[in-house]
Amino acid sequence: MHERAGTPATESDLIDVEALVRAYYEQTPDASVPEQRVAFGTSGHRGSSFSTSFNEHHILAITQAIVEYRTAQGITGPLFIGSDTHALSAPAQTTALDVLVGNGVRVLVDEFDDYVPTPALSHAILSWNNDPERRAEGEADGIVITPSHNPPQDGGFKYNPPHGGPADSDATSWIAARANELIAGGLRDVKQAEPSAVETYDFRTAYVADLANIIDFDAIRSAGVKIGADPLGGASVNYWAAIRDTYGLDLTVVNERVDPAWAFMTLDWDGKIRMDPSSPSAMASVLSHEGYDILTGNDADADRHGIVTPDGGLMNPNHYLAVAIEYLFAHRPEWRADAAIGKTLVSSSMIDRVAAALDRRLWEVPVGFKWFVPGLIDGSVGFGGEESAGASFLRFDGTAWTTDKDGILLCLLASEIRAVTGKSPSALYGELVERFGDPAYERKDAAATPAQKAALGKLTGDAISATELAGQPITAKLSHAPGNDAAIGGVKVETADAWFAARPSGTENVYKIYAESFKGAEHLAQVQEEAKRVVDAALGGE
Incomplete structure (x- = not known):
């Protein structure tokens, strides 16, 4: 914990906004430098113009790649676009509009030039695609320009396909690879045109009224x-x-x-x-x-x-x-019984x-919230939530x-x-x-080399030799999620009263250890200590 955590920011803590925006236009990324390449995490591409990881070239390339992706997928309807209040968001939206218009994409921006929350854009995509008359004009998709809760110097760029949620890894991998090709090629294949006029959409009224x-x-x-x-x-x-x-x-x-x-x-x-x-x-x-x-x-x-x-x-x-x-499952009687x-x-x-x-x-x-998308769309999942304070649920009538x-x-x-x-x-x-008891929960980080992180991401439960965790028999060693059998990019180990999960960080040379115990804080500490030993042993560290 930093000594000034929870205290007001001072002048020395603040970024130079003008310099940040200037760097967005002046810095040129080198596609051969890993830190300067386009890379989509669970919430799109993120970076800062100060570190040449979120600059005009990135947005030109990513937007062109999205255009090519949606064309290949047969997506012919409008693209909704909105941005948050980060300093790099407005320049990035301007850049993206140039490319979208240059490629002849029908674009809808906010009617009042307002900021657009991520849920309002998702809501707009679903509203369009659920309307038979509008859908007949072509399926809609969208771009959200935000690094979420990240610090002020960061920018973020996320693609939401016609299902309205975050794009899956197949889509983002293709988009990132194509964007890096475009950057390496000097952006020769990027089409641009200054948007003389684009269509508007009242995100706020549509969302609030509904x-x-x-x-x-x-x-x-x-x-x-x-x-x-x-x-x-x-x-x-x-x-x-x-x-x-x-x-x-x-x-x-x-x-x-x-x-x-x-x-x-x-x-x-x-x-x-x-x-x-x-x-x-x-x-x-x-x-x-x-x-x-x-x-x-x-x-x-x-x-x-x-x-x-x-x-x-x-x-x-x-x-x-x-x-x-x-509360919800007791007060939403029209949701599906299953x-x-x-x-x-x-x-x-x-x-x-x-x-x-x-x-x-x-x-x-x-x-990753993308995993909840199919269930929310067909009503088979009433509520989807993440420990990082992100969630959504169904309407009263059980629809998305x-x-x-x-x-x-x-x-x-x-x-x-x-x-x-x-x-x-x-x-x-x-x-x-x-x-049900009072669980103690915490996430900690442990040092790991890039090679160890890569190994952890591919680790299977069979690689864990331990049979006990913090004095209790291990009941499950998971490398795939029980709900959909998708790889978790790490491992989760469970006992009757506790569990831990270990996943490599996408940005730092650490792996994250999530742990919980229904036997109190002391037992949680024991779980965390043994979790590190278990993982390090599986990775060949000790």
């Missing part, structure tokens, strides 16, 4: 729930006011500032400015507000949520997911116990809402839970603890 089909606003309004919403300087800033006005809620936008340097933020755990609504350090200024029944935060593209209650403070994301699941509960395999096992009590199928998948994470939605759900149950989500989690 919320009545997924959130019980009558209950929230009748109960007089007092809500405070902090967009953390992100793309949801104008959406919260629209929600308040549309549904007559007692809702205050506690911070309306938009600043690409994020000078109003408190520093995260490592001393960096990071708009993570699940981090107590990043949310320190939000936690200072009093007098609200529910206080919420979102990250820069509003795909993550932070829930603050008067009796519990900032909720651990795992705790809130468990509460949301129990609709499953979706979780990533590094999310808390409290969810497993809630699912068992609800007699609902648990659908456990690898890290978004197929990307929706932080606004999960924040509103907290107010519905408070209104309908008369209890805060924190109090409801306390009741879950009384029924």
